[in-house]
Amino acid sequence: MSFHDSAHLVMERCDILARYSEEANCLTRRFATQAMHSANDMFATWLSAAGMNVHYDAIGNVIGRYEALQPGAKTLLLGSHLDTVQNAGRYDGILGVMVALVCVERLHARGERLPFAIEVMAFADEEGLRYHSAYIGSSAMTGTFDPALLHLTDINGVTMADAIQAYGGNPDPKQLSTSRWQSTDLLGYCEVHIEQGPVLEARNLPVAVVSGIAGQARIKLSFTGELGHAGTVPMLLRKDALCAAAEFVIAVEALARSQPGLVATVGQIDVQRAASNVIPGHVALSLDIRHQNDAIREQAQQILYEQARRIQDQRQLVLDWQLTQENHTVSCNPRLIHTFEQAIEATGNPVLTLSSGAGHDAVVMSKLTDVAMLFVRCAGGISHNPAEAVLEEDVSVAIAVLEHFITDLARK
């Protein structure tokens, strides 16, 4: 089977899985729902047909094992997630699982066994849509699942424990927080994923190897000034919280533009008691800062905090600044990165290395084993949207790269 035919199969399977949705007119597939169950069962059928033994773990991850030449060999983990956001695209997560599946399917078709086993895994939850807690699947896989999460309730009041039970899993806290692996048994975890950004498109390249997953800080801040009548308070007597917020938004953009690799975003801005004829008295903002170098990100946080303080002082307002989330950078394994680079070269494509600004299952898997990722170009960098799209020829390249990668590892 040509890489082209395999890519066509992957595209078809992404289309098929997109039909398993909780909503009639769009793709929404949350953790432990009937839609998830149906998608998993479809996937399990494909795993079996590709010569793999299928296993559902306690939280609902689906795992297909392709045995090594000999018992006792190490295992290479490949995968991504099958859950989606609300009104999702059909490739985020799913593409990576399908590319891993088809690579094993190609080995199986050739009757080829490797000096290591391969497990293809589809995580039951990465997006965290149902319980607002991401990475549920990979945390159970790595033994880092927090049993306190079992008490969380979804929008209908169903606890996570009940959802797991109803789904056919086992909400036993001990089982969920124990890894089925020792690190020493593993060769690593590799994940193919759409880029979710515009860089590959801008560079006109099909794939890139990922250097690491950028650390991230989320901050909630607000400026409090004084509400006032838009017609009667002279400019110099105003304490306009929106003008302060605007100054901060510009400062965030200017700093991020000045520092290579830094991204900083104000995505939310809310004016309390907003009206066209009222001077804003209180404005709340979100701030998201990411960089692959934690020290640079932390320095940026500090600079922006000082800028916000300066704005507060100059405008005689009150600043509130709350760090609500902080994740450190996860570095991909240099040996696995190098193997991916060689595999990309082998397909005749230039090698581009990117940092991932988005989080992925690989973040959690890095607690258990070495990780690596391959990004695939997606149209306009769009994701989390029905408009998500990939080119079949790019998928073909991704399959070829992953096959070269696996073959290379087998040689080493």
Added chain:
Amino acid sequence: MSFHDSAHLVMERCDILARYSEEANCLTRRFATQAMHSANDMFATWLSAAGMNVHYDAIGNVIGRYEALQPGAKTLLLGSHLDTVQNAGRYDGILGVMVALVCVERLHARGERLPFAIEVMAFADEEGLRYHSAYIGSSAMTGTFDPALLHLTDINGVTMADAIQAYGGNPDPKQLSTSRWQSTDLLGYCEVHIEQGPVLEARNLPVAVVSGIAGQARIKLSFTGELGHAGTVPMLLRKDALCAAAEFVIAVEALARSQPGLVATVGQIDVQRAASNVIPGHVALSLDIRHQNDAIREQAQQILYEQARRIQDQRQLVLDWQLTQENHTVSCNPRLIHTFEQAIEATGNPVLTLSSGAGHDAVVMSKLTDVAMLFVRCAGGISHNPAEAVLEEDVSVAIAVLEHFITDLARK
């Protein structure tokens, strides 16, 4: 009776009227409601006791007439409105009516008649809370009422026509759009009102004479860029609509600060599909611009439009700009202003002239006759809020000024 005692009476009456509310725990008094009816009846009692003939017009304005020395004399109109916003203060509008009432009451107590008649009027609607159409009372008074408004419905589906009928008025379009006055019969309309701004407090002055009511433009604008993932789109590939909006907010503030008397406000800002990890793709803003000189205001509009265009072009976004409302400046009558200035001097206070940034009944009354206004200091410039407050001694000054004003007019 001393000015101090008269001021005390005014404060007590404002307290009494604040009890007539549609809501138990706050002051809300909309057009043609039971609360408005009760407040009007209380006011009518006071008018009668002050020697005035009381008349309710077809739309529910209450008018007390204090006859002149001789029949056929001209008439001076004094007044403001008795309706309120939701969760209102007790002085906006009401104070001006009570000060006018007490001035006539003082004439009556002295048995004094003037070479002109005085009418004290309480408008039934200035705020426009019930039908989202302001100045209903004064437009009926001046014959500028638009009969199409009679078909508007309130939040309960009651048409304005039905509300006027139920209230005891007469929703006859012809009657509502005919003025009971010829301009030649009038000396002018004078309105005492709280400043609703902080200038008098900043200058430590009790009152100011108003030069005019500033013209105003309202604009709705938006920037459309591209939604994106906050972690994956590099700064230089972004089309962040919120950064564009922030740049515009700062440009608005900078322009208004650079031009004496200009006020410009962005009071509303809405990010479509806002999330902390999503680059804003579409942001809508309100813009309110006011200046006492229409040419300066129009020039400011043009400059800000060009700034928005520049931001659009530099950032490769799409700007939408809609002028939704435009009112020209209403100038107060120089002769009446001068009489107010002399009256303020007579009370031993420095004369300050202010432009009114807020709209008032005087805007509509200017279509019928010369207008003038006297502003009274209010605490913190706060209005449209239960915290609205005035000092009894400032009210005392306002009464003295209005009495001097009336006496002066009588001498001329």
